[in-house]
Structures are given as C-alpha cells and as structure tokens.
Amino acid sequence: MPEPVPSASSESLPRIGIIGAGIAGLAAAIRLRLEGAHVEVFEAADTAGGKLGELVLGEYRFGIGPSLLTMPEYIDELFELAGEVPGDHFRYRRLDTVCRYAWEDGTRLDARANPKAFAEEVERVLGVPAQRVLKTLAHGEEKYHLTGRTFLEKSLHTPGTWLTPEVGHALTRLHRLDLTRTLHQVHERDLGEPHLVQLFDRFATYNGSNPYRAPGLLSMIAHFEHGAGAFVPEGGMPAIGRALYGLAERLGVAFHFETRVAEILTQKQGRRPRAVGLRLEDDRQMLFDRVVSNMDVFFTHERLLPDAPAPRRVLAREKSTSALIFYWGVNKSFPELDVHNIFFSEDYAAEFGALEAGTLCDDPTVYVSISSRYDDSAAPAGSENWFVMINAPFATPEQDWSALIERTRERVIQKLERMLGHEGEKAGLREAIVEECVFDPTTIEARTLSHLGALYGTSSNDRMAAFMRHPNDSRHVDGLYFCGGSVHPGGGLPLCLLSARIMTDVMTRREPLARHTPDSKDDV
C-alpha cells in the first residue's frame, strides 16, 4: 500500500502515533485526525483491518474473522464526521433471516430479523407463545436502554459517567437487570423450551462468554440481532477495513505497513513517566506527543512496556473463548443453507464444560457462514466459500491442536452431512471440499497478535467483567491511550468502534487538541 508522506505544515500539529490498524485503530486515526492531530499508524501486517483481514485459497476468498455485522451505524458515523456520504464508500444491506438454526432431532428454525416474524415462527415450530418471545426480546432491549449508554458508550473510569440521570434511573430498575442470575437461568425462566433456551443462550458466545456463567444482563445481545438487525457488507466483511482505511488516507493519516512497534518510548516527566514515541523493530525511533495502542493490551504491556508498572490484576483476567475455524472452498452449492447457519450440539452444558476444561467436546455446535451467498465474487459459480467455526478454549500449553483438529474435522463433517441429509452420499460435503485452511487458537494468536487467541479480549463471565476491563487510558504512563477489543467496552466490531470514540473523548478532555474541519484537510 502507498505511504502518504505528511507535508511540512503538519509539523505544527500535535503528533499521535497509533500502534495497529485494526478496526479500532482505524476509527481512532480518523477521529483524532478530525480532532486536529497529525496521525501516523504503524501496522505489523501488510494491510489494514487486523482481524477483518482476508484469506485467499485458490479461487475462493474468505473473511478471516468476523462474519456477522451489527450496528453498522457506528461505521457510517465516521464517514459523516468527515463530511462524507457513507454509501459512497461503504454499502451494506439488512438480512431478512439472521440465522438458520438446526438441531439433531430434525427441528429447523429460520430466525427472521423482524421480531414479530421471528416470534411467530418460534410459536409455529416450537410451540412457545409468540408473546413470550416478544416479551423476552423487549426485556433485552430494556436492559440495553438502561445500561448501554453508560456501560458501552462512556468511560467507566471518569466520575462524570456516574453522575447522570441515566445512572439514577438504572439504579431504580436494578431488579430488571437480572444481575443475580446467569444468562441461562434467565432464559430457562423466561422461555423454558429447551431448543429456544439453547438458541438464546448462544448469544453469550457473541462476546466469547459462557451462558452458564455470564450474567443475565447479557440477554441484551439478542436485541442487537433481532431489534437493531444483522447486516452484510457489499464486498464481504474485509470491505469494512478497506473502507475505513480509504477514509483515513483521504483525511491525511500516514500509514506504515509491515512495521512492527518494538517499544513505547517513555520519559520521566513529573510524577509519572510519559509516552514520548515509538521504537520500531528496525530500531528507528519516532517521536510523538501521544501514543494510542490498538494492539492487544496484554502484549502492549508485556512487550512494549516491559519495565513500566502494569495493572496486573486487569491483565490476568480470564480470556474470552477462541475458535477452531475451517475455511473450506466447496465446489458445489447447498441450497438448504443460508448466509448464517447453526448446527447445535445435543448437550450445550457439556460443550461449555469442555471449553472451561480447555478442550473441545465430541459434539460441538457448528457455525457455517457463507459470504458467497451475498458476494458472488467470493467463490466460483456454483461453488461456495464456507467459514466453519466452532467455539474453542483460549490457547494453553497442554493442548495438542493437531490431534484436536484431526478428530474434530471428522466429527464436524459427519455432523454436517448427517444434519444436511447427505450422509452416505457418494458426492457429499467431504468430496466437495477442494480448498482448505485451518486456524486454531495458536494460529489466531500468531496471525492477529491476540493474547492466547482470544477473539474478544477478556470474557464477560462475571458481573465485574465490565469494571475490570482495561480502561482507555493508562493509569501508569501519561500520554498513553488504548482502543480495541481487549479494552473497554470489549470485543466485537461495534464495541471496538465505540472504544475508539470513548478513547478520543477521554484523551481530548484531558489534553485538548485543536479541532480540524474536513475542509482544511489539505493543509496537512
């Protein structure tokens, strides 16, 4: 990618160095540039996007990580802030069916995005009254409205966050938040029917948590998919990273690809050290007034600040789950599948029990996402690009991934052939797989530089999780800020985008920048 050289006049602007061009690093670069800073981004990989990267296998293209897009308005917001029309650079559409669910007993359910249509389908297939489903979704939405603005959109480490009418109102409604029940207990209470409980429990995995431990407050996640909606971007998920990179470039952000940062340079200034620049892997030193890390926060402390004090308790928090992913080029079409498909395990509790024990169960829930369903260019005609993912524990030294992969691959193929009704066929799924690549938690750690291969930073398995996530600024080093899935408010694309917004807010309140208007970008 080209490296735009900032012009001389940018020397008078506050200089900010950002480590990492993941979605949050890109959003931070855009926001800080618009706030009036000279911004340079250092990225170890050769492209922007981080986990939103692309994998090409022969004639098949895959998004490496995220497959489900929710809350695209946070992406639009960045184009609007820059005075651009989002649809000129990034287009997406809403899915009518958010997911096609299948169980081993033959039950099939298409989850429509529209809450009423979804509830009616649940009543028809599972016999649970539609009103009960709608009430459960409405309760999730209520939890989101009671807590979302405080817990997801603001810093939890700024006193002003807590002195608001919203917090006062939430305190009067604490009993509605289900803080003393697990997510699974809430679903048993509100829905009862086992298939439906399993379907709703799965929302815990949207931030890498365990429904048997995560607090009932997380039932708000169902609202994101069924209330706010699920979307597919034109050009596939990697198009998100490309679009934001394009916007950042147009604004004059400077990018350095294949440039790994080796150290955050600090200088003692007053009581605490201050971040004053970056040392790159080739030993070059770049001076900055402020530094933002979009790199996994554990590695930021461990590798880039080895001698600085670190928030040990926060960094030792339990990680979110990881994944075992099979990227399969499949040379035929399976019309019975949709964009997002779930094949449930028969014993969900045993599946999460295995994850807690650091291994995989014999019958995992299998997620199959096929982006060629909405993006023709991702696979040859009549073929499909299957992203097949099962939840996996974060990496530990005892795991033997080659043995686990061999065993699980066989079980996954058998399960899919059985549940798709292709068992025993000569030309089933097995024969149709013509391209293959496998990522396990150790590959994910190496490829995306995420500690232990966790997909979403730390887990939300306890009530204190939100408070114990790393803040968006450093308590130990002045001038050092954080954004991305491993810090507040957590992992997943929407929250990463919010982390960049919160971080910019925290930084500019503490150390104001001269606001930059989009029209004046030429003087950078």
Ligand SMILES: Cc1cc2nc3c(=O)[nH]c(=O)nc-3n(C[C@H](O)[C@H](O)[C@H](O)COP(=O)(O)OP(=O)(O)OC[C@H]3O[C@@H](n4cnc5c(N)ncnc54)[C@H](O)[C@@H]3O)c2cc1C
């Ligand atoms: C398999 C998988 C499936 C997922 N599914 C979904 C989904 O369906 N929906 C959803 O919303 N979210 C999903 N997520 C989560 C989502 O992808 C992440 O939360 C989000 O992309 C993380 O973005 P980030 O900004 O934190 O940074 P990352 O994408 O982690 O990027 C960080 C960047 O920093 C760079 N870097 C690291 N160290 C250095 C260094 N020393 N010097 C220079 N650069 C460095 C890395 O190369 C990387 O590009 C999934 C994640 C994975 C892995």
